[in-house]
Amino acid sequence: MAAENIGRKPAPAKDAPLAPGALVSAATEAARDGAPWVSEPVQYDAILLASFGGPNGQDDVIPFLRNVTGGRGIPDERLEEVAVHYRENGGKSPINDQNLALKKAIEAELGKRGVDLPVYWGNRNWLPYMNDAVRDAHENGAKKIIALATSAYSSYSSCRQYREDFADLLEDLNLQGEVEIDKVRQFFDHPGFVTPFVDGVRDALDDLKREDPSLDLATDVEVLFTTHSVPTDDANRSGPEDRNFGEGGAYFAQHLAVSEVVVQDVLAQLKERGDGLEQLNWQLVFQSRSGPPSQPWLEPDINDVIEELPAKGRRAIIVVPVGFVSDHMEVLWDLDNEAKVSAADAKLAFRRTPTPGIHPEYVSGLVDLILERVNGTSKEDRPARTDLGPWYDVCRPGCCENVRLGFRPAVAGLQP
Ligand SMILES: CC1=C(CCC(=O)O)c2cc3nc(cc4[nH]c(cc5[nH]c(cc1n2)c(C)c5CCC(=O)O)c(CCC(=O)O)c4C)C(CCC(=O)O)=C3C
Numbered sequence: 113m114a115a116e117n118i119g120r121k122p123a124p125a126k127d128a129p130l131a132p133g134a135l136v137s138a139a140t141e142a143a144r145d146g147a148p149w150v151s152e153p154v155q156y157d158a159i160l161l162a163s164f165g166g167p168n169g170q171d172d173v174i175p176f177l178r179n180v181t182g183g184r185g186i187p188d189e190r191l192e193e194v195a196v197h198y199r200e201n202g203g204k205s206p207i208n209d210q211n212l213a214l215k216k217a218i219e220a221e222l223g224k225r226g227v228d229l230p231v232y233w234g235n236r237n238w239l240p241y242m243n244d245a246v247r248d249a250h251e252n253g254a255k256k257i258i259a260l261a262t263s264a265y266s267s268y269s270s271c272r273q274y275r276e277d278f279a280d281l282l283e284d285l286n287l288q289g290e291v292e293i294d295k296v297r298q299f300f301d302h303p304g305f306v307t308p309f310v311d312g313v314r315d316a317l318d319d320l321k322r323e324d325p326s327l328d329l330a331t332d333v334e335v336l337f338t339t340h341s342v343p344t345d346d347a348n349r350s351g352p353e354d355r356n357f358g359e360g361g362a363y364f365a366q367h368l369a370v371s372e373v374v375v376q377d378v379l380a381q382l383k384e385r386g387d388g389l390e391q392l393n394w395q396l397v398f399q400s401r402s403g404p405p406s407q408p409w410l411e412p413d414i415n416d417v418i419e420e421l422p423a424k425g426r427r428a429i430i431v432v433p434v435g436f437v438s439d440h441m442e443v444l445w446d447l448d449n450e451a452k453v454s455a456a457d458a459k460l461a462f463r464r465t466p467t468p469g470i471h472p473e474y475v476s477g478l479v480d481l482i483l484e485r486v487n488g489t490s491k492e493d494r495p496a497r498t499d500l501g502p503w504y505d506v507c508r509p510g511c512c513e514n515v516r517l518g519f520r521p522a523v524a525g526l527q528p
């Protein structure tokens with residue numbers, strides 16, 4: 113069997129009809145008020161580490177890209193362009209090794225805490241597929257699975273699509289009613305996720321100053337918090353439909369709030385250390401846009417912003433991949449390659465801070481997120497660094513719906 117499309121269903125028609133208001137059924141209307149923020153304690157049998165996946169060699173590149181973009185209207189030119197990012201790295205994405213390392217780190221942390229839960233790893237777009245992971249878990253007796261997706265924020269790609277994938281695979285495996293898959297809350301503002309970025313910005317400031325003592329950190333540096341651009345339609349529908357986050361939806365609001373916390377933490381740490389830095393210039397920017405030019409995606413693009421910084425008097429940038437959990441291809445290519453070149457062209461010093469990766473606080477935070485669900489920890493006792501969180505255990509009605517692709521059933525949410 114060809115590796116492509118194993119266990120995947122064809123994407124729904126792009127123009128599947130969706131009447132206005134059709135997303136909200138009577139059942140979700142009724143569930144809206146009474147539904148708890150925090151779910152009851154559950155005795156899980158297994159953890160599913162669910163991720164994006166990436167190619168492992170040249171032969172995988174095109175089938176992988178077809179899996180990612182099937183039916184999404186991504187132009188061929190863009191696919192050829194992205195294929196080169198992988199081709200130049202031997203056809204191999206770093207993401208699979210990173211997930212293997214994360215799996216090992218989570219297992220070690222569970223062991224340290226005496227938690228006896230097996231971890232199964234599976235991807236949306238490439239081997240090992242999450243269908244096979246859940247099949248394995250079930251064959252080993254698992255009936256209640258807690259999923260940990262390697263995406264911190266709310267949006268179709270980072271939240272809802274995983275829940276649809278889980279619903280799909282339970283149907284494909286004929287395990288509906290036999291196996292349940294819950295999903296840990298979006299963890300964008302969990303301290304385990306936020307702290308590595310704070311460390312990174314602080315260290316980058318120190319490093320820039322060491323290299324060029326004439327640099328005035330308050331005026332000469334711009335901190336660029338960057339995340340994956342998504343279609344504005346997706347962004348506007350991110351988060352629950354009954355909370356209004358304004359333009360860009362929960363996706364935009366969460367990134368802005370986390371960036372703000374990172375800046376405030378860094379300023380507080382420098383102050384405590386006796387380096388009285390009053391302020392930092394910073395902004396939220398976007399990268400890795402891929403739709404047709406006619407389709408609006410979140411802006412501004414990081415490279416456009418970099419180009420204009422010298423005119424504002426900046427001499428250095430710190431690029432913070434706040435939207436990403438590991439140094440995968442979108443980080444290595446779009447930042448360490450493209451954004452770095454843009455910075456060199458603009459004669460700006462360049463630093464890129466690390467992603468959480470397998471930072472010990474991140475790994476222990478992920479285990480905390482699972483134990484919250486096992487223990488049914490109250491909302492008050494759940495750590496959250498922004499006032500948007502802690503996020504919901506169970507996704508709210510209409511959460512992160514994709515208007516372009518139309519309705520697909522999803523688990524782990526208040527969706528009929
Ligand atoms: C929000 C978001 C995240 C962050 C959250 C998360 O981490 O989940 C993310 C992560 C990633 N995106 C990745 C790769 C790609 N994303 C693509 C395309 C797209 N991404 C989108 C969104 C996101 N993507 C969207 C709306 C599209 C358009 C098509 C569609 O609607 O789905 C394409 C197609 C070609 C192109 O770039 O156009 C590729 C190859 C990799 C793997 C990297 C590696 O291999 O190391 C990772 C981790």
Ligand SMILES: [Fe+2]
Nearest residue numbers: 269340400442
């Ligand atoms: Fe992507």
